[in-house]
Amino acid sequence: MDYHSPASFAEASALAANATGITRFLAGGTDVLVQLRSDLVTPDTLIDIKKINGVSDITRNADGSWSLGVAVTGAEMSEHPELGRDWPGVVEAMDLIGSTQVQGRATLTGNLCNGSPAADSVPAMVAAGVTVTVTGQDGTREVAVEDIPTGPGKTSLAKGEVVSAINIPARGNNGGDAYLRFIPRTEMDIAVVGVGVSLRLNGDTVTEARVSLGAVAPTVLLVEDCAQAVIGTTLDDAALDALGAAASAACNPIDDKRGTIAFRTEVAGVLAKRAAKIAYARAKGEDV
C-alpha cells in the first residue's frame, strides 16, 4: 500500500489519476480505516488530504455563505459559534455521527464520498442546498451534493477527482433547517431512515422548501413532491399529512437487518413531519 500526503489538491488529483488498483482519499479515516481493518477494502493507494493548506478552515464569506475545508471535523462544526446558528440541521446531522472519538475525525466530505445511502449528513446537506467543489486534472467544477452519490458505495467522481471544498449557501432571512434520523437505540447506530428539511417562510407561510430522505433508496433523495406539499401552506395538519404521504411515496427501500420496507416507508413519513415542524419553528426564530 502506498501512502501519500500531497500539499495541494492539484497534486492529490494527479496522484489519484496516476494510481493503479484501489485508491482512497484519507480524510478522518473513520470509514476508510474501519473498512481496511475489517478486510472489506484494502486500498493500494491512500492519499491523505489533511496536510493541504486550509482544509480545516470554516469561513463565513461576505455574502453570508460558508466555505468548509474538506477535513473539518464534526466536533469543529459543533463547536463553531456561528455555523450552527445558520444551519442547525446540517450541524446536528453531522453531530449524530458516531461517538466523541469519531467526532474528532469524521468529516462531511468523507460521509458524502463514502457513498452510503444512510449517511447522516447527506440529507441535511441536500436539504440545505450544499454544493462541493471538485478538483480534477482539468480544473475544478461545482457539483450539488445530491449529484455526488450514484448508488451504495458509488459516486459520480471520476478517476483523479477529489472534493476540495464544501460550500453552504447563505441562510438568509426566515429560514430554518432540521435533520432527524430513526435508530432503534439512542446513539451509535446507522440511520434506518433519515430526513433533512430546510424551509423559508414569509410570515407564517412556507415559500421555499427542500426535503431530502436518507436510507430509503440506493441514494439519498431530494423529493420535490415533499417540497410541493408544504410550499404555500402554514404547515397545518393537512400540509403535514401531504408531506408525510409524499415522503412515504418517494421511498424505494430494501428489507435488511436494519429495517423492513414497510417500516422504512412508514417512518419516513413520520420523520418528515417531525423534522418539518422543527425546521418551521427554527425559521420562525424559535430556539429548538
Next chain:
Amino acid sequence: MALDDRKSEFTFVGTRPDRPDGLDKVTGRAKFGADMSAPGMLHGAILRSPHAHARIVKIDASKAEAHKDVKAVVTRADFADVPFKPGLEGEFWNVLENVMAGEKALYDGHAVAAVAATSALAARDALKLIEVEYEVLPHVTDVDKAMAPDAPVIREGAADYSVPEGMHPNVVRYHESGHGDVEAGFAEADLVIEDSFVTEATHQGYIEPHACLGALGGDGKGELWCCTQGHWIVQKTCAALLGIETSQLRVTASEIGGGFGGKTTVFIEPVALALSRKANRPVKIVMSRSEVFRATGPTSSASMDIKIGMKKDGTITAAEGIFRLQGGAFPGAPGDMTAMCAFAPYNLTNVRQVGYDVMANRPKQAAYRAPGAPMGAFAVESVLDELCNQLGLDPVDVRLKNAAHEGTKASYGPTYERIGLVETLEAAKAHPHYSAPLKPGQGRGISCGFWFNHGGETSVSLALSEDGSAQVMVGTPDIGGSRASMALMAAEVLGIPYENIRVTVADTASLGYNDVSHGSRVTYASGLATIKAARHAVEKLCERAAAKWGIPVDAVKWEDGCAVPSGPNAGDFDPIPLADITADMGRTGGPISGHFEATPEGAGVSFGTHIVDAEVDPETGKTSITRYTVIQDAGKAIHPTYVEGQYQGGAAQGIGWALNEEYIYGDDGRLQNSIFLDYRIPVASDLPMIDTVIVEVPNPGHPFGVRGVGETGIVPPLAAIANAVSNAAGVRMRQLPMSPPRILAALKDNG
C-alpha cells in the same frame, strides 16, 4: 435501598470497600487475555467457513506453508482424535468438532484451519493462501424448521436415549417433568390461555474478545494464558483435545473483560496449543469481534407454547409448557433447564413441561446467565400477565397468591427449603415504583424469575504472612468483584482488616480442581471454602496460642482477630493478636495455612421480581424504558455494591435481549450482523437508572447465608419488559426482540 442502616452481626461482611482489582483496571495495569506476550511468540489466525453447511472436500495449505512468515498450519488432523487417541467421545468430541471442523463445516464461521506466522497481519494474510474446496449442503437455522421432517440432518446419531421415536435426527435430547393432572386442572379453570412465543439467539456481548497465549512442546508439557471463567476446564479440555496429560498443562487465567457464561468452554486455546506444538514457539491468538459473534457461543433461540388455567380469584389450576431450543450444530441447548425453570416460581398442583434440544446450522450455544431460563420466563410470565389483564387482577397479587414458599413441591421435582420469592413480591408491592402513576403511552410490567444456583467442585487455600497479613488463593476467576467478597469473608473469620488480605486467582498448578465461575457459584462455593479455610487457619492459630499458654486448645477461642483464653482459663492471659502469633510462627511450628476443598451442595435457589415501565412511540414503534426496579433475594449480600451491580447488569442485558439484540441470518445461512454496529446491544444512554432492592432470606446452606446472585437477574427482564411494552402498546408482543419494526407491525395489525 442500602443496607447500611440495618444492624448486622457482621463486622466486615455487608460493607462496601473498593474492590482490590479496581485500581489496576482503571489505570490499565490489569492484564487481560491479549496483554501477554512471550519471547519468540508467533501470532495465530483461524480460517473460517463462509458456508452454513458444507462438506470439506479438500484443504490445500501448501501455499501458506511455503510462505516465509508462516511457521505452522493446522487442521483437524493435528488434534487428538486423529493421530493420538482415536475415539475421543462425548462432550470432548463435540468441543473438538467445534474448535476445528472435521468432515463438514457446520455453520458460518466454523473453524477449518489455522496458521501461525511472525506477525498478526502476516497470519491474517496467510489465511488467504489456504484453498478449501467445499461441497455446499442444504442448511437450516430456525428451530421449528430444524425439527420439520424435511430439514437437512446436521449429524446422524447425535440424539440420546431420551428422544421419543419418530422425531427428526436434529432433535437430540428430550426432557419431560411435572406433577398432577394438567387436563383436570384446565377443566377447573375459569379462563385458560394458550399462546406461542419466539425468541432469537443473543450473545453475551462481553467487551473482551477471547484471547490466549499458548506454548506446548513436543514433550507434552505446556503453558497457557487465557481469559476464561474456569481454567481447570480449559486445562482438562485442551489436554484431551491435544492428547496430553492434564497435569502437564499449566493454565493461568488472565483478568477477564466479561464472560457471562460465554467463557466457560474453549474455542481458540486448543488451536494456539496445536500451532505451538507444530511451530515449537509460543502462539498468541486474539479473536476479532466478528469472530466472537460468528464462532463463540451465543444463547439458544427458542420457540415455545404455553397453556395456563386460572380461576377468577387468581388461583392457577394448571400450567403446561413446551420449549424448543435451538443450540447450534451440537447437542447442548438447555431445553431441560428452560422447562424446569419456567414454572418454578409457583406453587402448582398440576404442571407439565417438555423441553427439546434441537440442532441447527449455527454456532454451538454456550451458557449465558441462567442459561435457558429467561426465554421460558418470557413465555410463561406473558401468559400470566394476559390472564391478569383479562380477569382484571393485580399481577403482583396473583403472583403472591400462587408463589412458591418453603415446603412447596417445585414444578421440577424437589421440595423447596427456605426461599425468598414471597419477600421479593411483598417488597415489589410496597415499592413506590409499583404505585407510581404512569403517563399516557406508558405501560408497566411485572415478572418473577427463578434460577437453581450451583455449588460445584471448589478448593481454596489461605496462607498467613509473618506480618499478620493473609493471602487467599481461589480457583474461580473473578467475574463480578468476587475477590472483594472473598477478602470480606476471610476478614470476618480472621478478624483482620479487609485491606490486609490479598486474594489471588491461582493457576491450575497451585490448587486442586475448581469448577468454572458459573452457576452463580463463586460467592457461595468459593466463599464457603474461603470461610472454612480461614477457620482452618484459625484452629492452627489457637493451637499456637494454647501451646504458648500451656492450656488445652479447646480452652482457646478466636475473637476479634485475637486468641483469647476461655472457659476455666478465661482472663488468665492477655489476648494474643494474629500478627503476634504469625511473627513467631517459624519458631512455633512453621507456616500457618488453611485449606478447604469440597463440592458443596447447599447453593440455595434464588428468586427475583422486576418492575418495568416502558413507553412506546406509536408512530415508530420505538420503546424506551423509563423506569426499572430489580428486587432479588441475595440470602446475604457480602458486598452489597457488587450485588447491586449484578442486579443492574442482569436488567441491562435483559433490556438488550428484549428490545434489539438478535442473531440475524440471511437466506444463505450466514450471520448478517457480526459487529456491534448491527448487533444492537444497549448503549449507556438507552438505559434508565436501574433501582435495586436486596432482599435477604438467608440460605441455610452457607455459613453466612449467601445465595448466588449472578444469574437470576436476567430471568425476569424479558417478560417484565414484554409485559410493559404490551401494556403500553395495547397489543401482546410474542416475539423477541421487540424491535421497532415488529412493534410497529403489531400496532398496524391491531388497527
